[in-house]
Amino acid sequence: MASSSSNRLDRTPNLRVAAKIVSDRTPKVRVIAKIRGFTGLETELPSGVSWISTKKPSGDASETVTLSFGEQSASSYDVDYCYEQNEDNDVIFSREVKPLISGVFDGCNATIIAYGARGSGKTAVIKGSDEKPGLASLAMAEILSMAERNGNSVTISFYEVHQERVCDLLDTKQPAVFVLEDAQGKIQLKGLSQVPVKSISEFQKLYVDGLASRKPAQTIATELPRRGHKGLIVHVSAPTESSDTNSVGKMNFVDLAGYEDARRKSSDGLSLVETCKLNKSIYALLNVVHALSANESHVPFRESKLTRILQDSLGGESRVLMVTCLNPSFCQDSIYMVSLASRCCQRAVLESTKKIKSSARATVHLSHRTQIPRTVSATTKKQAKSRVPLSEKKASGRIGSVLKGRKLFDEARHLTTSEKASSMSDNFSTVEPSLDEEEMPAPNVTKAIKSSGEENPLSEVLEHAEPTFTVEKGNPFPESLKQTESTSSVENDVPVVEGHLEEVNLNVNSSTKAFSFYKEGQNIENENKVSLVNGDGSPPISERLREISNNLKSLWSATPLSTMTPEQNDASSSYGLVPFDAMEPKTPVIDPSMIVKNRWEAPNVNSPWETFSMRSSGVKVNLTILFIQSNFMNQSVSNIILLLQTSLVQEYLRFLNTADKEELKRLKGIGEKRASYILELREESSEPFKSLDDLKEIGLTAKQVNGLMRKEVGGLFK
Numbered sequence: 001m002a003s004s005s006s007n008r009l010d011r012t013p014n015l016r017v018a019a020k021i022v023s024d025r026t027p028k029v030r031v032i033a034k035i036r037g038f039t040g041l042e043t044e045l046p047s048g049v050s051w052i053s054t055k056k057p058s059g060d061a062s063e064t065v066t067l068s069f070g071e072q073s074a075s076s077y078d079v080d081y082c083y084e085q086n087e088d089n090d091v092i093f094s095r096e097v098k099p100l101i102s103g104v105f106d107g108c109n110a111t112i113i114a115y116g117a118r119g120s121g122k123t124a125v126i127k128g129s130d131e132k133p134g135l136a137s138l139a140m141a142e143i144l145s146m147a148e149r150n151g152n153s154v155t156i157s158f159y160e161v162h163q164e165r166v167c168d169l170l171d172t173k174q175p176a177v178f179v180l181e182d183a184q185g186k187i188q189l190k191g192l193s194q195v196p197v198k199s200i201s202e203f204q205k206l207y208v209d210g211l212a213s214r215k216p217a218q219t220i221a222t223e224l225p226r227r228g229h230k231g232l233i234v235h236v237s238a239p240t241e242s243s244d245t246n247s248v249g250k251m252n253f254v255d256l257a258g259y260e261d262a263r264r265k266s267s268d269g270l271s272l273v274e275t276c277k278l279n280k281s282i283y284a285l286l287n288v289v290h291a292l293s294a295n296e297s298h299v300p301f302r303e304s305k306l307t308r309i310l311q312d313s314l315g316g317e318s319r320v321l322m323v324t325c326l327n328p329s330f331c332q333d334s335i336y337m338v339s340l341a342s343r344c345c346q347r348a349v350l351e352s353t354k355k356i357k358s359s360a361r362a363t364v365h366l367s368h369r370t371q372i373p374r375t376v377s378a379t380t381k382k383q384a385k386s387r388v389p390l391s392e393k394k395a396s397g398r399i400g401s402v403l404k405g406r407k408l409f410d411e412a413r414h415l416t417t418s419e420k421a422s423s424m425s426d427n428f429s430t431v432e433p434s435l436d437e438e439e440m441p442a443p444n445v446t447k448a449i450k451s452s453g454e455e456n457p458l459s460e461v462l463e464h465a466e467p468t469f470t471v472e473k474g475n476p477f478p479e480s481l482k483q484t485e486s487t488s489s490v491e492n493d494v495p496v497v498e499g500h501l502e503e504v505n506l507n508v509n510s511s512t513k514a515f516s517f518y519k520e521g522q523n524i525e526n527e528n529k530v531s532l533v534n535g536d537g538s539p540p541i542s543e544r545l546r547e548i549s550n551n552l553k554s555l556w557s558a559t560p561l562s563t564m565t566p567e568q569n570d571a572s573s574s575y576g577l578v579p580f581d582a583m584e585p586k587t588p589v590i591d592p593s594m595i596v597k598n599r600w601e602a603p604n605v606n607s608p609w610e611t612f613s614m615r616s617s618g619v620k621v622n623l624t625i626l627f628i629q630s631n632f633m634n635q636s637v638s639n640i641i642l643l644l645q646t647s648l649v650q651e652y653l654r655f656l657n658t659a660d661k662e663e664l665k666r667l668k669g670i671g672e673k674r675a676s677y678i679l680e681l682r683e684e685s686s687e688p689f690k691s692l693d694d695l696k697e698i699g700l701t702a703k704q705v706n707g708l709m710r711k712e713v714g715g716l717f718k
């Protein structure tokens, strides 16, 4: 098997060249993606049509590849390389893994991590099958032959981390494995067996065949479904003069449990608590990889069992290969996983972004350690304390800039924007941008909802309706989106941990941001009603909504509604609306008595205020009709509503970019000070407000902006 792979490599000179390039320039962390092939149950798309498109600069494995999702490439993310459906494990092995093996024999540990959404092909990549051996088998064959040449010995350990408990998969009689740190800081896995391996068939027996028959005892006892992270350690040792061996290096293969949004019902019956724990450990690993990739001085290894186990194979001189596995058909979790993966390889991107931003605007703290507040109530108090007038904030530097920093993959992502701002403000000696009293409504007070289950903080799952959209698996462009009730975040006593802030560098356009932000606005009250720290490790509402909005945009183009002509378009005609592109809704064509016709055109409009009020009222009329009708109609209406809302946001931003001071003050929430400040920003840039995020520049948090927008459009967004 391995020899067939190496034969193939020998016959393919450019693979050898690629392998050399990788080995010469190999960074500490490399993030690649692999799109898995279609299974028999999935409908293959016609040739040339793909849900994921890849932009490879020159097809070279050494250059960054941009992955885009959906027909209109609504979301795109960079990774170091992407392997297509037709590229098998042996290609990945030759290019990515083989160059790391010689390093292992030189004492440089390596870790290969397959991660991604459920069913994205992680096991197929790591373990593989008889026909298509996985990276572990291919590497093992190479390691064994090198060991034979060099006189080294090889042993393997195989473990599973399940709900933060570690068990030995090669010796199921072992009750548990303990992760200990010795006086020298070396990690010891007490209770984990190391089994000598001399041939690939022995390895197959232990690892591939053995996996099925050596199910951990707990599973057999309880028959509960079990989803954990599986790790294989291949130890290479050198003989010593005594009978002992000296460890030379090791190679780890990790098949992470599939990520699944905790707010959806688990597809394999995992409880919410279990899914939360699992996701939390995925975030912990990503945090570590990000910190390593960004060369942070602090790497949060202690955040999970898995990162503890891998500590000496991730840190130091070790090399890490992240294989982001992608489902070939629509999968929202896949997009989310790629977005996180891409942050781990944004080394250069972050630097360049920093330069651009700092010249144009205020300095943004890109990497900063901070603490997550213990409880929500503590955060709220801090928030109240930190309010200072806008003028003072301005004097102390450009307000809101620091808000662009964002905690990476952990619990802080579950804080509302204002809380994030608050927690950051404490660290940056900056403040939560407040609303001037005379200008703005009093902020909502965050209520922490107490969990009645003392032992289990997640036992009382609140059933607030934060909508999530799910689509049928196997259909890359589902025609309808199904709205499901989902569980909310719940209060969890989050331990104080250290993490990293990075600049938000979501590769989405401004319209997308505006779009998603508005959706966020719909839920912000729900966010406020429940406690804000979610211990589940699942993404925050804003992040999820941003994804959802991206997906909606791409799905929109794939629905019959968007592709039909107006006459064919049942949905739009029955609602009295003409089809529109995302940013330019047109006048509805139904019942003239219900619709304000041609307000979009606004031929004799003279001022930005008139334009804004006419156009926005046009949208409001459409929205009103849709809201009335949507009680009876299918999900497509919701899509239209969202797009109309987006257009309203665009009008609002356009107004902020063009209105004079007096006109600005006509907006709710904009007073003398804020209007002056907007004009100042416009002196620096002709169009300072490209998305609602940019409103942070005038000291408004997401929640506050949402309040403003809701005031502007009345109750339409409730």
Ligand SMILES: Nc1ncnc2c1ncn2[C@@H]1O[C@H](COP(=O)(O)OP(=O)(O)OP(=O)(O)O)[C@@H](O)[C@H]1O
Residues within 6 Å of the ligand: 036, 037, 038, 039, 040, 116, 117, 118, 119, 120, 121, 122, 123, 124, 125, 256, 257, 258, 259, 325
């Ligand atoms: N290259 C491929 N071509 C066709 N089918 C594949 C390919 N890779 C994986 N599959 C199939 O896709 C399904 C999911 O694969 P796999 O079990 O490897 O995913 P996973 O990410 O490990 O799943 P989980 O999240 O449940 O651990 C399996 O039925 C597998 O046979």
